[in-house]
Amino acid sequence: MTTLLNQTVLVTGANRGMGRHYVTQLLDRGVAKVYAAARDAGQIDTTDPRVVALTLDVTDAQSVAAAAEAAPDVSVLINNAGIVRGASVLGRDTSGLRDELETNLFGPLAMASTFADQIVAKRGAIVNVASVLAWLPVGASYGVSKAAMWSATDSMRLELAPRGVQVVGAYVGLVDTDMASFSDSPKSDPADVVRQILDGIEAGAAEVLADEMTRHVRAELNKPILERTPG
Template sequence: MTLSIEGRTALVTGANRGLGRAFVDGLLARGARRIYAGTRGDAPWSDPRVVPLTLDITDAAQVQDAVARCPDVDLLVNNAGILRLDPLVGAADDSAARQAMEVNYFGTLRMCRAFAPVLAANGGGALVNVLSIASWVAPPASGGYGASKAAAWSMTNAVRVELREQGTLVVAVHAGFIDTDMVTRVRAPKASPSDVVAQVLDGVAQGAEEVLVDDESRATKAALPRDLEELYPRLQQVWDARRRGPRS
Protein backbone atom coordinates (compact mmCIF):
# COMPACT_ATOMS: atom_id res chain seq x y z
CA MET A 1 0.00 0.00 0.00
CA THR A 2 1.52 3.33 -1.07
CA LEU A 3 0.27 6.76 -0.14
CA SER A 4 1.30 9.95 -1.90
CA ILE A 5 1.53 12.98 0.41
CA GLU A 6 0.38 15.47 -2.21
CA GLY A 7 -3.26 16.43 -1.72
CA ARG A 8 -3.52 14.73 1.71
CA THR A 9 -5.28 16.19 4.69
CA ALA A 10 -3.12 15.61 7.76
CA LEU A 11 -3.50 16.10 11.48
CA VAL A 12 -0.28 16.49 13.48
CA THR A 13 -0.35 16.41 17.29
CA GLY A 14 2.19 18.47 19.23
CA ALA A 15 2.62 20.57 16.09
CA ASN A 16 3.81 23.85 17.61
CA ARG A 17 7.48 22.95 18.12
CA GLY A 18 10.16 20.30 17.72
CA LEU A 19 9.44 17.36 15.47
CA GLY A 20 5.75 18.24 15.16
CA ARG A 21 6.55 21.63 13.70
CA ALA A 22 8.95 19.95 11.25
CA PHE A 23 6.11 17.60 10.25
CA VAL A 24 3.92 20.59 9.40
CA ASP A 25 6.71 22.17 7.32
CA GLY A 26 7.49 18.85 5.58
CA LEU A 27 3.85 18.22 4.76
CA LEU A 28 3.47 21.74 3.36
CA ALA A 29 6.58 21.28 1.21
CA ARG A 30 5.19 18.02 -0.21
CA GLY A 31 1.89 19.54 -1.25
CA ALA A 32 -0.50 18.50 1.51
CA ARG A 33 -3.92 20.08 0.90
CA ARG A 34 -4.63 20.92 4.53
CA ILE A 35 -2.84 20.34 7.84
CA TYR A 36 -4.64 20.48 11.15
CA ALA A 37 -1.96 21.55 13.60
CA GLY A 38 -2.77 20.31 17.10
CA THR A 39 -1.38 22.55 19.83
CA ARG A 40 -1.96 23.33 23.49
CA GLY A 41 -1.01 27.00 23.02
CA ASP A 42 0.25 29.32 20.32
CA ALA A 43 -0.23 28.52 16.63
CA PRO A 44 2.76 30.02 14.78
CA TRP A 45 1.65 29.60 11.12
CA SER A 46 0.57 32.03 8.43
CA ASP A 47 0.11 29.52 5.58
CA PRO A 48 -3.65 29.23 4.89
CA ARG A 49 -3.34 25.46 4.48
CA VAL A 50 -2.48 25.16 8.20
CA VAL A 51 -5.54 25.05 10.44
CA PRO A 52 -4.68 25.44 14.14
CA LEU A 53 -6.50 23.08 16.45
CA THR A 54 -6.58 23.22 20.24
CA LEU A 55 -5.69 19.68 21.18
CA ASP A 56 -4.41 18.16 24.39
CA ILE A 57 -4.38 14.44 23.67
CA THR A 58 -5.06 13.60 27.32
CA ASP A 59 -8.35 15.52 27.16
CA ALA A 60 -11.12 13.23 25.85
CA ALA A 61 -13.47 16.14 25.11
CA GLN A 62 -10.84 17.97 23.05
CA VAL A 63 -10.09 14.80 21.09
CA GLN A 64 -13.80 14.31 20.33
CA ASP A 65 -14.03 17.96 19.31
CA ALA A 66 -11.06 17.41 16.96
CA VAL A 67 -12.91 14.51 15.31
CA ALA A 68 -15.90 16.77 14.70
CA ARG A 69 -13.74 19.59 13.32
CA CYS A 70 -11.47 17.43 11.13
CA PRO A 71 -13.73 15.02 9.20
CA ASP A 72 -11.45 15.00 6.13
CA VAL A 73 -8.25 13.69 7.76
CA ASP A 74 -6.54 10.88 5.86
CA LEU A 75 -3.09 11.12 7.48
CA LEU A 76 -2.83 11.18 11.27
CA VAL A 77 0.59 11.88 12.79
CA ASN A 78 0.64 11.03 16.49
CA ASN A 79 3.73 13.02 17.40
CA ALA A 80 2.92 14.61 20.80
CA GLY A 81 4.95 13.21 23.65
CA ILE A 82 6.68 14.01 26.92
CA LEU A 83 9.86 12.92 28.60
CA ARG A 84 10.58 13.50 32.28
CA LEU A 85 13.93 12.67 33.77
CA ASP A 86 12.93 10.45 36.65
CA PRO A 87 14.10 6.95 37.46
CA LEU A 88 11.50 4.34 38.35
CA VAL A 89 12.56 3.18 41.82
CA GLY A 90 14.47 6.31 42.85
CA ALA A 91 11.67 8.80 42.03
CA ALA A 92 9.82 10.49 44.90
CA ASP A 93 6.53 9.02 43.63
CA ASP A 94 5.05 7.46 40.53
CA SER A 95 3.73 10.73 39.01
CA ALA A 96 6.31 10.86 36.18
CA ALA A 97 5.65 7.25 35.24
CA ARG A 98 1.88 7.85 35.23
CA GLN A 99 2.17 11.08 33.26
CA ALA A 100 4.30 9.39 30.59
CA MET A 101 1.68 6.66 30.23
CA GLU A 102 -1.15 9.22 30.13
CA VAL A 103 0.39 11.17 27.25
CA ASN A 104 2.62 8.78 25.30
CA TYR A 105 0.47 5.67 25.61
CA PHE A 106 -3.14 6.50 26.51
CA GLY A 107 -3.16 9.84 24.67
CA THR A 108 -1.81 8.25 21.50
CA LEU A 109 -4.23 5.34 21.84
CA ARG A 110 -7.11 7.80 22.34
CA MET A 111 -6.18 9.51 19.06
CA CYS A 112 -5.95 6.16 17.22
CA ARG A 113 -9.37 5.10 18.49
CA ALA A 114 -11.00 8.46 17.77
CA PHE A 115 -9.65 8.86 14.25
CA ALA A 116 -9.80 5.26 13.00
CA PRO A 117 -13.39 5.78 11.72
CA VAL A 118 -12.39 9.10 10.11
CA LEU A 119 -9.50 7.42 8.28
CA ALA A 120 -11.82 4.59 7.20
CA ALA A 121 -14.38 7.08 5.87
CA ASN A 122 -11.62 8.76 3.86
CA GLY A 123 -10.36 5.64 2.14
CA GLY A 124 -8.08 4.19 4.83
CA GLY A 125 -5.20 6.65 4.73
CA ALA A 126 -2.31 6.36 7.15
CA LEU A 127 -1.63 6.60 10.86
CA VAL A 128 1.91 7.40 12.02
CA ASN A 129 2.94 6.83 15.64
CA VAL A 130 6.19 8.50 16.69
CA LEU A 131 7.93 6.05 19.01
CA SER A 132 11.58 5.79 20.03
CA ILE A 133 14.49 3.44 20.57
CA ALA A 134 13.23 3.62 24.16
CA SER A 135 10.48 1.22 22.98
CA TRP A 136 13.26 -1.39 22.88
CA VAL A 137 15.93 -0.36 25.36
CA ALA A 138 14.81 1.07 28.69
CA PRO A 139 16.56 4.33 29.72
CA PRO A 140 17.03 4.07 33.51
CA ALA A 141 17.13 7.84 34.05
CA SER A 142 13.67 8.20 32.47
CA GLY A 143 12.15 4.79 33.09
CA GLY A 144 8.56 5.95 32.74
CA TYR A 145 9.28 7.25 29.24
CA GLY A 146 10.73 3.89 28.17
CA ALA A 147 7.78 1.96 29.57
CA SER A 148 5.31 4.28 27.83
CA LYS A 149 7.10 3.97 24.48
CA ALA A 150 7.30 0.17 24.83
CA ALA A 151 3.54 0.14 25.50
CA ALA A 152 2.95 2.45 22.54
CA TRP A 153 5.01 0.14 20.29
CA SER A 154 2.94 -2.85 21.34
CA MET A 155 -0.25 -0.85 20.84
CA THR A 156 0.90 0.28 17.38
CA ASN A 157 1.50 -3.31 16.29
CA ALA A 158 -1.95 -4.39 17.49
CA VAL A 159 -3.66 -1.38 15.91
CA ARG A 160 -1.95 -2.17 12.59
CA VAL A 161 -3.51 -5.61 12.58
CA GLU A 162 -6.92 -4.21 13.56
CA LEU A 163 -6.94 -1.49 10.89
CA ARG A 164 -5.54 -3.46 7.96
CA GLU A 165 -9.05 -4.47 6.95
CA GLN A 166 -10.11 -0.83 6.55
CA GLY A 167 -7.02 -0.13 4.43
CA THR A 168 -5.15 2.06 6.93
CA LEU A 169 -1.35 2.01 6.74
CA VAL A 170 -0.02 2.04 10.34
CA VAL A 171 3.55 3.29 10.57
CA ALA A 172 5.82 3.00 13.62
CA VAL A 173 8.68 5.52 13.76
CA HIS A 174 11.69 4.74 15.92
CA ALA A 175 14.51 7.22 16.51
CA GLY A 176 17.48 7.79 18.76
CA PHE A 177 18.06 11.44 19.68
CA ILE A 178 16.42 14.17 17.62
CA ASP A 179 17.54 17.78 17.97
CA THR A 180 14.55 19.29 19.81
CA ASP A 181 13.75 20.82 23.21
CA MET A 182 13.12 17.34 24.58
CA VAL A 183 16.82 16.51 24.66
CA THR A 184 18.56 19.89 24.93
CA ARG A 185 20.65 18.59 27.81
CA VAL A 186 21.86 15.53 25.91
CA ARG A 187 25.36 15.72 24.44
CA ALA A 188 25.27 13.05 21.75
CA PRO A 189 24.68 12.92 18.00
CA LYS A 190 21.13 14.00 17.17
CA ALA A 191 19.13 13.68 13.96
CA SER A 192 17.69 16.87 12.52
CA PRO A 193 13.89 17.06 12.75
CA SER A 194 13.58 17.84 9.04
CA ASP A 195 15.62 14.75 8.14
CA VAL A 196 13.45 12.56 10.38
CA VAL A 197 10.29 13.98 8.78
CA ALA A 198 11.67 13.43 5.28
CA GLN A 199 12.34 9.77 6.08
CA VAL A 200 8.92 9.29 7.64
CA LEU A 201 7.06 10.89 4.73
CA ASP A 202 9.14 8.84 2.26
CA GLY A 203 8.20 5.77 4.30
CA VAL A 204 4.51 6.63 4.22
CA ALA A 205 4.67 7.25 0.47
CA GLN A 206 6.31 3.83 0.01
CA GLY A 207 3.91 2.00 2.31
CA ALA A 208 6.53 1.21 4.99
CA GLU A 209 5.12 -0.09 8.27
CA GLU A 210 8.23 0.80 10.23
CA VAL A 211 10.69 3.66 9.79
CA LEU A 212 14.04 3.43 11.58
CA VAL A 213 15.46 6.89 11.17
CA ASP A 214 19.06 6.57 12.30
CA ASP A 215 21.96 4.17 12.93
CA GLU A 216 21.03 4.02 16.61
CA SER A 217 17.50 2.78 15.94
CA ARG A 218 18.65 0.29 13.30
CA ALA A 219 21.40 -1.07 15.58
CA THR A 220 19.08 -1.25 18.58
CA LYS A 221 16.44 -3.22 16.76
CA ALA A 222 19.05 -5.57 15.30
CA ALA A 223 20.44 -6.19 18.80
CA LEU A 224 17.10 -7.12 20.38
CA PRO A 225 17.75 -10.89 20.46
CA ARG A 226 20.92 -10.14 22.49
CA ASP A 227 19.73 -7.01 24.33
CA LEU A 228 20.97 -8.01 27.79
CA GLU A 229 24.45 -8.72 26.47
CA GLU A 230 24.70 -5.90 23.91
CA LEU A 231 22.49 -3.00 24.99
CA TYR A 232 22.35 -2.93 28.78
CA PRO A 233 26.04 -3.11 29.81
CA ARG A 234 26.64 0.36 28.30
CA LEU A 235 23.55 1.75 30.04
CA GLN A 236 24.71 0.22 33.32
CA GLN A 237 28.10 1.92 32.95
CA VAL A 238 26.51 5.31 32.33
CA TRP A 239 24.12 4.81 35.25
CA ASP A 240 26.89 3.70 37.62
CA ALA A 241 29.11 6.64 36.61
CA ARG A 242 26.25 9.06 37.25
CA ARG A 243 25.58 7.52 40.67
CA ARG A 244 29.25 7.86 41.60
CA GLY A 245 29.21 11.55 40.55
CA PRO A 246 32.17 13.61 39.38
CA ARG A 247 35.57 12.47 40.68
CA SER A 248 37.23 14.89 43.07
Protein backbone atom coordinates (compact mmCIF):
# COMPACT_ATOMS: atom_id res chain seq x y z
CA MET A 1 0.00 0.00 0.00
CA THR A 2 1.11 3.57 -0.54
CA THR A 3 -1.52 5.47 1.44
CA LEU A 4 -4.23 5.03 4.02
CA LEU A 5 -6.19 7.87 2.46
CA ASN A 6 -9.78 6.77 1.73
CA GLN A 7 -9.18 3.23 3.03
CA THR A 8 -11.74 1.40 5.17
CA VAL A 9 -10.04 -0.01 8.25
CA LEU A 10 -11.17 -2.45 10.91
CA VAL A 11 -9.33 -2.25 14.25
CA THR A 12 -9.86 -4.91 16.91
CA GLY A 13 -9.52 -3.98 20.56
CA ALA A 14 -10.37 -0.39 19.64
CA ASN A 15 -11.91 0.63 22.95
CA ARG A 16 -8.70 1.29 24.88
CA GLY A 17 -4.90 1.41 24.84
CA MET A 18 -3.31 1.37 21.42
CA GLY A 19 -6.69 0.70 19.85
CA ARG A 20 -7.94 4.20 20.59
CA HIS A 21 -4.79 5.69 19.12
CA TYR A 22 -5.27 3.67 15.93
CA VAL A 23 -8.73 5.14 15.50
CA THR A 24 -7.60 8.71 16.12
CA GLN A 25 -4.54 8.53 13.88
CA LEU A 26 -6.37 6.75 11.08
CA LEU A 27 -8.92 9.56 11.03
CA ASP A 28 -6.06 12.08 10.91
CA ARG A 29 -4.68 10.24 7.86
CA GLY A 30 -7.95 10.64 5.98
CA VAL A 31 -9.43 7.16 6.00
CA ALA A 32 -12.94 6.82 4.65
CA LYS A 33 -14.16 4.73 7.59
CA VAL A 34 -12.95 2.99 10.73
CA TYR A 35 -14.79 0.00 12.11
CA ALA A 36 -13.80 0.29 15.77
CA ALA A 37 -14.34 -3.19 17.18
CA ALA A 38 -14.51 -4.31 20.78
CA ARG A 39 -16.38 -6.74 22.97
CA ASP A 40 -18.14 -3.74 24.49
CA ALA A 41 -18.83 -1.44 21.56
CA GLY A 42 -20.56 0.99 23.92
CA GLN A 43 -17.11 2.25 24.95
CA ILE A 44 -16.30 3.42 21.40
CA ASP A 45 -16.33 7.15 20.68
CA THR A 46 -18.40 7.65 17.52
CA THR A 47 -18.34 11.45 17.52
CA ASP A 48 -16.68 11.38 14.10
CA PRO A 49 -19.22 10.03 11.57
CA ARG A 50 -16.48 7.95 9.95
CA VAL A 51 -16.24 5.77 13.09
CA VAL A 52 -18.54 2.76 13.21
CA ALA A 53 -18.69 0.92 16.53
CA LEU A 54 -18.67 -2.83 16.03
CA THR A 55 -19.35 -5.44 18.69
CA LEU A 56 -16.77 -8.19 18.25
CA ASP A 57 -15.32 -11.07 20.23
CA VAL A 58 -12.45 -12.44 18.15
CA THR A 59 -12.61 -15.75 20.00
CA ASP A 60 -16.22 -16.39 18.96
CA ALA A 61 -16.81 -17.71 15.43
CA GLN A 62 -20.35 -16.36 15.24
CA SER A 63 -19.21 -12.91 16.34
CA VAL A 64 -16.47 -12.87 13.70
CA ALA A 65 -18.94 -13.94 11.01
CA ALA A 66 -21.39 -11.24 12.09
CA ALA A 67 -18.61 -8.64 11.91
CA ALA A 68 -17.83 -9.68 8.34
CA GLU A 69 -21.46 -9.19 7.37
CA ALA A 70 -21.57 -5.79 9.07
CA ALA A 71 -18.28 -4.65 7.51
CA PRO A 72 -18.18 -5.86 3.88
CA ASP A 73 -16.00 -3.00 2.64
CA VAL A 74 -12.87 -3.49 4.78
CA SER A 75 -9.59 -2.97 2.94
CA VAL A 76 -7.23 -2.89 5.95
CA LEU A 77 -7.45 -5.15 9.02
CA ILE A 78 -5.49 -4.32 12.16
CA ASN A 79 -5.42 -7.26 14.58
CA ASN A 80 -4.73 -5.30 17.74
CA ALA A 81 -6.79 -7.10 20.41
CA GLY A 82 -4.79 -9.10 22.92
CA ILE A 83 -4.69 -10.40 26.47
CA VAL A 84 -1.91 -11.38 28.87
CA ARG A 85 -2.00 -14.12 31.50
CA GLY A 86 1.72 -14.81 31.91
CA ALA A 87 1.31 -18.34 33.22
CA SER A 88 4.17 -20.78 33.56
CA VAL A 89 4.66 -22.94 30.49
CA LEU A 90 5.23 -25.86 32.89
CA GLY A 91 2.03 -25.35 34.83
CA ARG A 92 -0.41 -28.23 34.87
CA ASP A 93 -3.26 -25.74 34.59
CA THR A 94 -3.06 -24.63 30.95
CA SER A 95 -6.15 -22.41 31.03
CA GLY A 96 -4.10 -19.19 30.95
CA LEU A 97 -2.10 -20.27 27.91
CA ARG A 98 -5.24 -21.48 26.17
CA ASP A 99 -6.95 -18.13 26.79
CA GLU A 100 -3.95 -16.31 25.31
CA LEU A 101 -3.80 -18.57 22.28
CA GLU A 102 -7.52 -18.08 21.63
CA THR A 103 -7.22 -14.27 21.67
CA ASN A 104 -3.64 -13.66 20.53
CA LEU A 105 -3.35 -16.36 17.84
CA PHE A 106 -6.62 -17.99 16.82
CA GLY A 107 -8.53 -14.71 17.00
CA PRO A 108 -6.31 -12.87 14.50
CA LEU A 109 -6.21 -15.94 12.26
CA ALA A 110 -10.00 -16.14 12.29
CA MET A 111 -10.26 -12.45 11.41
CA ALA A 112 -7.69 -12.74 8.62
CA SER A 113 -9.28 -15.80 7.05
CA THR A 114 -12.77 -14.30 7.27
CA PHE A 115 -11.82 -10.95 5.74
CA ALA A 116 -9.11 -12.20 3.35
CA ASP A 117 -11.15 -12.31 0.17
CA GLN A 118 -12.46 -8.77 0.46
CA ILE A 119 -9.01 -7.45 1.38
CA VAL A 120 -7.54 -9.30 -1.62
CA ALA A 121 -10.17 -7.66 -3.85
CA LYS A 122 -9.03 -4.25 -2.64
CA ARG A 123 -5.30 -5.15 -2.61
CA GLY A 124 -5.25 -4.04 0.98
CA ALA A 125 -3.29 -4.89 4.12
CA ILE A 126 -3.40 -6.93 7.32
CA VAL A 127 -1.48 -5.92 10.45
CA ASN A 128 -0.81 -8.40 13.25
CA VAL A 129 0.35 -6.77 16.48
CA ALA A 130 2.79 -9.13 18.17
CA SER A 131 5.56 -8.44 20.71
CA VAL A 132 9.30 -8.54 21.27
CA LEU A 133 8.43 -11.46 23.54
CA ALA A 134 7.92 -13.51 20.40
CA TRP A 135 11.72 -13.63 20.36
CA LEU A 136 12.57 -12.99 24.03
CA PRO A 137 10.78 -15.65 26.08
CA VAL A 138 10.60 -13.90 29.44
CA GLY A 139 6.83 -13.48 29.15
CA ALA A 140 5.97 -17.11 29.95
CA SER A 141 2.76 -18.24 28.23
CA TYR A 142 2.15 -14.79 26.72
CA GLY A 143 5.44 -15.06 24.85
CA VAL A 144 4.39 -18.47 23.53
CA SER A 145 1.24 -16.96 22.04
CA LYS A 146 3.18 -14.11 20.44
CA ALA A 147 5.86 -16.42 19.06
CA ALA A 148 3.06 -18.42 17.45
CA MET A 149 1.64 -15.18 16.02
CA TRP A 150 5.06 -14.32 14.55
CA SER A 151 5.20 -17.64 12.72
CA ALA A 152 1.57 -17.38 11.63
CA THR A 153 2.15 -13.85 10.32
CA ASP A 154 5.05 -15.01 8.16
CA SER A 155 2.98 -17.91 6.83
CA MET A 156 0.08 -15.55 6.15
CA ARG A 157 2.41 -13.24 4.24
CA LEU A 158 3.60 -16.08 2.00
CA GLU A 159 0.00 -16.99 1.17
CA LEU A 160 -1.33 -13.47 0.64
CA ALA A 161 1.57 -11.59 -0.97
CA PRO A 162 1.01 -13.28 -4.35
CA ARG A 163 -2.61 -12.12 -4.09
CA GLY A 164 -1.59 -8.50 -3.61
CA VAL A 165 -2.06 -8.18 0.16
CA GLN A 166 0.54 -6.57 2.40
CA VAL A 167 0.95 -8.42 5.71
CA VAL A 168 2.70 -6.44 8.45
CA GLY A 169 4.07 -7.92 11.66
CA ALA A 170 4.32 -5.26 14.40
CA TYR A 171 6.71 -5.94 17.28
CA VAL A 172 7.21 -3.83 20.39
CA GLY A 173 8.24 -4.04 24.03
CA LEU A 174 6.28 -2.59 26.92
CA VAL A 175 3.78 0.07 25.88
CA ASP A 176 2.24 2.54 28.32
CA THR A 177 -1.26 1.04 28.39
CA ASP A 178 -3.42 -0.71 30.99
CA MET A 179 -2.05 -4.08 29.86
CA ALA A 180 1.47 -3.10 30.93
CA SER A 181 0.47 -1.45 34.22
CA PHE A 182 1.98 -4.38 36.15
CA SER A 183 5.52 -3.18 35.35
CA ASP A 184 7.52 -0.14 36.46
CA SER A 185 9.96 -0.55 33.56
CA PRO A 186 10.24 2.15 30.89
CA LYS A 187 7.42 2.01 28.37
CA SER A 188 6.87 3.28 24.84
CA ASP A 189 4.31 5.97 24.09
CA PRO A 190 1.35 4.15 22.47
CA ALA A 191 0.76 7.07 20.12
CA ASP A 192 4.33 6.77 18.83
CA VAL A 193 4.04 3.00 18.39
CA VAL A 194 0.83 3.39 16.41
CA ARG A 195 2.38 6.12 14.28
CA GLN A 196 5.28 3.81 13.38
CA ILE A 197 2.91 0.99 12.46
CA LEU A 198 0.75 3.20 10.26
CA ASP A 199 3.90 4.61 8.64
CA GLY A 200 4.96 1.02 8.02
CA ILE A 201 1.71 0.23 6.24
CA GLU A 202 2.14 3.22 3.97
CA ALA A 203 5.81 2.38 3.35
CA GLY A 204 5.02 -1.19 2.30
CA ALA A 205 6.90 -2.69 5.25
CA ALA A 206 6.76 -6.36 6.19
CA GLU A 207 7.77 -5.72 9.80
CA VAL A 208 7.69 -2.75 12.16
CA LEU A 209 10.13 -2.84 15.08
CA ALA A 210 8.80 -0.08 17.26
CA ASP A 211 11.53 0.45 19.89
CA GLU A 212 15.26 0.08 20.35
CA MET A 213 15.05 -3.07 22.49
CA THR A 214 12.91 -4.80 19.89
CA ARG A 215 15.31 -3.86 17.12
CA HIS A 216 18.25 -5.15 19.19
CA VAL A 217 16.58 -8.47 20.04
CA ARG A 218 15.51 -9.00 16.42
CA ALA A 219 19.12 -8.55 15.33
CA GLU A 220 20.34 -11.08 17.91
CA LEU A 221 18.17 -14.02 16.86
CA ASN A 222 21.17 -15.94 15.55
CA LYS A 223 22.42 -16.35 19.13
CA PRO A 224 21.35 -19.11 21.56
CA ILE A 225 18.50 -18.04 23.85
CA LEU A 226 20.58 -17.85 27.04
CA GLU A 227 22.89 -15.35 25.35
CA ARG A 228 20.08 -12.95 24.46
CA THR A 229 17.89 -13.16 27.57
CA PRO A 230 18.27 -10.28 30.05
CA GLY A 231 19.45 -11.26 33.52
